[in-house]
Amino acid sequence: MKLTKLSILPTTILIVFVISVIVWGFFSVSFLDFYGLFKDKEFVSAVVFGLETSFVAVLFSSILGVPAGFLLARSSGLLSKVSDVLFDLPIVIPPLVVGVLLLNVFNSSLINYVYSFVFTFSGAAIAQFFVAFPFTVKSSKSAFELIPPVYERIAMTLGAGYLRSFFDTTFKLAFESIISGLILSWLRSLGEFGATLIVGGGIAYKTENIPINIYLKITEGNFREGLAASLLVIVVVFVFVLLTKFLFKKKRFNL
Amino acid sequence: MIDVSLRKRFINFNIDASFSFKELRNVLFGVSGSGKSSILKMIAGFFEPDEGYIRVGDRVLFDKSKKINMPIFKRGVGYIPQEYTLFPHMTVGENILYGVKVRGLKVDGVKFDFLVEKAGLKGCLSSYPNELSGGQKQRASLVRSIVVSPDILLLDEPFTALDAPIRREMYELLTEIVDRLEVPTIYVSHDLEGVYEFSQEIAVIDNGVVLSCSDRESVFSNPVNPKVAKLLGYKNILKVESVAGDRVFVSGHTFKIEKPSFTPDFLFIRAEDVLLLRFDTNISDKENIVRGEIVNVYTGLSSVCLKIKSGSLELYLNVSKHVAKKMELKVGESVVVSLKKESIRAGRKG
Numbered sequence: 147m148k149l150t151k152l153s154i155l156p157t158t159i160l161i162v163f164v165i166s167v168i169v170w171g172f173f174s175v176s177f178l179d180f181y182g183l184f185k186d187k188e189f190v191s192a193v194v195f196g197l198e199t200s201f202v203a204v205l206f207s208s209i210l211g212v213p214a215g216f217l218l219a220r221s222s223g224l225l226s227k228v229s230d231v232l233f234d235l236p237i238v239i240p241p242l243v244v245g246v247l248l249l250n251v252f253n254s255s256l257i258n259y260v261y262s263f264v265f266t267f268s269g270a271a272i273a274q275f276f277v278a279f280p281f282t283v284k285s286s287k288s289a290f291e292l293i294p295p296v297y298e299r300i301a302m303t304l305g306a307g308y309l310r311s312f313f314d315t316t317f318k319l320a321f322e323s324i325i326s327g328l329i330l331s332w333l334r335s336l337g338e339f340g341a342t343l344i345v346g347g348g349i350a351y352k353t354e355n356i357p358i359n360i361y362l363k364i365t366e367g368n369f370r371e372g373l374a375a376s377l378l379v380i381v382v383v384f385v386f387v388l389l390t391k392f393l394f395k396k397k398r399f400n401l
Numbered sequence: 402m403i404d405v406s407l408r409k410r411f412i413n414f415n416i417d418a419s420f421s422f423k424e425l426r427n428v429l430f431g432v433s434g435s436g437k438s439s440i441l442k443m444i445a446g447f448f449e450p451d452e453g454y455i456r457v458g459d460r461v462l463f464d465k466s467k468k469i470n471m472p473i474f475k476r477g478v479g480y481i482p483q484e485y486t487l488f489p490h491m492t493v494g495e496n497i498l499y500g501v502k503v504r505g506l507k508v509d510g511v512k513f514d515f516l517v518e519k520a521g522l523k524g525c526l527s528s529y530p531n532e533l534s535g536g537q538k539q540r541a542s543l544v545r546s547i548v549v550s551p552d553i554l555l556l557d558e559p560f561t562a563l564d565a566p567i568r569r570e571m572y573e574l575l576t577e578i579v580d581r582l583e584v585p586t587i588y589v590s591h592d593l594e595g596v597y598e599f600s601q602e603i604a605v606i607d608n609g610v611v612l613s614c615s616d617r618e619s620v621f622s623n624p625v626n627p628k629v630a631k632l633l634g635y636k637n638i639l640k641v642e643s644v645a646g647d648r649v650f651v652s653g654h655t656f657k658i659e660k661p662s663f664t665p666d667f668l669f670i671r672a673e674d675v676l677l678l679r680f681d682t683n684i685s686d687k688e689n690i691v692r693g694e695i696v697n698v699y700t701g702l703s704s705v706c707l708k709i710k711s712g713s714l715e716l717y718l719n720v721s722k723h724v725a726k727k728m729e730l731k732v733g734e735s736v737v738v739s740l741k742k743e744s745i746r747a748g749r750k751g
């Protein structure tokens with residue numbers, strides 16, 4: 147028996163587990179519960195806040211994370227090795243811990259003198275950026291690693307300068323994977339809870355994002371509303387994960 | 402005129418190479434790992450030599466003492482490596498015209514048409530590289546490099562991965578294009594036959610050092626030492642015991658050679674220059690007769706290589722399959738061979 151056939155059973159168990167949890171959720175709520183969410187001003191405010199902060203987080207992730215991914219892919223120096231390990235930390239340490247560490251920094255007199263980040267939009271966005279940027283770095287690194295530097299060199303022999311040879315070859319070839327990584331970072335920011343709650347405070351209509359809104363709904367005893375909001379998040383996330391998997395799948399070139 | 406003198410220290414390997422080429426079709430020849438590709442990459446500007454200079458015509462691409470190190474995009478080099486390097490997200494046409502576009506040049510229609518026609522790419526200009534064969538990919542890479550009129554074309558074994566018949570076509574195409582457009586070229590290879598057909602001048606490289614650099618015939622017919630002789634396909638490398646005028650003593654045999662200007666340490670003879678004599682041949686007028694016994698027979702695609710032994714002397718000779726069959730040559734048979742003195746090359750130790 148082939149090993150792939152043997153792996154069908156555990157794979158099926160996992161699929162059934164994931165689908166049953168989600169489907170069970172949909173059976174537990176009604177259409178009216180979903181409709182009610184759009185009339186819930188606090189929820190709508192949380193969605194807008196979540197979208198805004200996650201956008202800022204992803205913007206900075208792309209500005210800093212993509213070049214960092216390039217360095218990690220092309221350099222084998224000490225800086226590259228150290229940062230490769232360091233950028234794993236935000237992924238593996240609990241977001242709540244990240245929040246505590248950031249709160250400690252933001253509460254210091256020096257930072258407070260410059261700007262008060264605690265319980266603000268900026269603080270929440272920085273917390274989400276801290277948790278999400280490693281996804282951009284890692285996916286950019288993987289994307290750049292797949293592109294041989296020889297393309298850039300050939301472009302240079304044909305007359306393209308350093309930047310143009312990079313953008314015309316390596317960047318264009320890695321672009322789709324980089325976008326996939328940014329979408330993952332964005333989804334991670336959008337779903338961030340622990341760090342955003344600690345730094346932002348989860349203040350209604352001010353620093354409350356979708357996961358915090360769901361948490362508050364459930365702790366206040368509105369479980370069905372919380373469940374409906376959770377399922378809505380799942381639908382959005384599912385659509386974007388599908389996009390990252392299939393949107394760029396139909397490539398016309400092989401490396 | 403290409404004038405190169407480079408020194409580069411790597412972790413386990415050093416390059417100390419100097420050579421000059423005056424012709425269009427030039428070859429850096431050596432075994433894998435001899436440093437020839439690294440030299441080519443330094444000429445292209447992919448990495449910097451520790452010392453030395455690189456001059457192409459009247460342009461100085463690199464000169465350590467004068468602190469000149471031209472960036473890759475200003476060197477005017479065309480570079481084609483062994484791997485396929487057409488940009489995979491561009492069509493063949495876009496690939497070919499990439500250099501023209503980035504340099505803001507006008508397309509030379511006559512030249513473009515000539516190159517595309519010669520390379521047989523007319524029908525696939527709108528195809529993507531993954532739709533092409535290996536030969537087409539390398540032809541397109543060649544056209545892409547040539548269309549921008551480089552000052553020098555550098556080829557790092559670009560045809561190695563291709564099948565033998567396609568490789569032959571590629572050499573013909575390259576020769577025609579280089580001669581027609583008069584582009585000085587350095588071709589790096591360890592393919593002996595291809596090198597011989599393509600080259601006008603050759604630099605033989607081993608272990609980062611140029612052992613010999615001259616026109617093709619001089620290099621091939623006068624290997625300077627056993628290492629070069631072996632690289633150039635000489636199968637018989639015989640150690641000289643003593644010399645008396647034009648007579649040389651080797652493993653109990655005396656050979657008459659064309660008197661060299663120096664005292665030779667070795668004799669080099671090609672397997673195809675050892676003549677097998679028929680049983681009924683009158684040997685009295687033949688030079689350098691050796692009687693021996695066949696100790697091994699290696700059958701190739703078109704010829705048979707015999708290893709014969711005469712005392713302590715071992716010689717390799719090539720005969721056609723037809724002759725081998727007709728003369729029923731097999732291990733243990735006695736044979737008589739002759740070595741023409743003009744086909745015996747004298748060489749030094751190092």
